[in-house]
Amino acid sequence: MANQTLPAYKADFLKAALEGGVLKFGTFELKSKRISPYFFNTGEFYSGKLVKALSAAYAHTIADAHASGLLDFDLLFGPAYKGIPLVATATLALSQLEGGKYDDVVYAFDRKEAKDHGEGGNFVGAPIKGKKVLIIDDVVSAGTAKREAIDKIRSEGGVVAGIVIALDRQETLPSSDGDAGGDRPSAIGALRKEYGIPIISVLTLDDILAGVKGLISEGDIKRVEEYRAKYRASD
Ligand SMILES: O=P(O)(O)OC[C@H]1O[C@H](OP(=O)(O)OP(=O)(O)O)[C@H](O)[C@@H]1O
Ligand SMILES: O=C(O)c1cc(=O)[nH]c(=O)[nH]1
Secondary structure, eight states: OOOTTSOHHHHHHHHHHHHTTSEEEEEEEOTTSOEEEEEEOGGGOOSHHHHHHHHHHHHHHHHHHHHTTSOOOSEEEEOTTTHHHHHHHHHHHHHTSGGGTTTTOEEEEEEEEEEOSTTOEEEEESOOTTOEEEEEOSBOSSSHHHHHHHHHHHHTTOEEEEEEEEEEOOBBOOBTTBOOOOSOOBHHHHHHHHHOOOEEEEEEHHHHHHHOBTTBOHHHHHHHHHHHHHHBOOO
């Protein structure tokens, strides 16, 4: 059974991620080139059961942040490609919460390459102009893809209200003079500071370590704890 210190939707999401092989333990090279003892791949959420757990977890996270006044939005935006199924399923799961309170929330996504025939253009879904836009994506590594998404939304006349991701790894970006960890901010912290927007996650690395006891080996837990101690971000 997952650890009871996490809210039920987080514990269910973590359990589904472990059972579905989305959250893996071993040796992985990150986009940043850092070697990590764990990896979280939302591209592996491809069964109905996993999509249900993933979309419900996004919907709960968004609704909680909305209820606490942290987020206000009327359009969800999923950056191509992996953001596309995430935004469509999160919109559905959100509309299934709280008796239709979110039924009028709409979604849109972009194309990586503009379409030059048919309806043409770079965007699919609801018009972005004048909307409060919440970006839905999987992870932040360097923040480059999120900066691109923010630029695209702004150039369409939308106002970026925040970003929701599946996992905050809570780690520093590697420094240019070696990768010794240290007291530095995360890529998420840098984005928050740059744009002044809320960035929230369904799970954090702290949540994973609080919830996996008894579900994975003690050796894997120790390696992830050591990694967290070495690379923990200052924000
Ligand atoms: O910190 P960031 O710069 O935002 O990078 C992280 C993003 O990069 C990858 O997507 P990618 O942009 O490669 O597109 P994909 O969804 O087509 O894999 C990954 O899935 C994240 O969404
Ligand atoms: O930093 C990355 O490249 C990365 C880490 C992670 O846990 N999941 C992912 O999709 N990318």
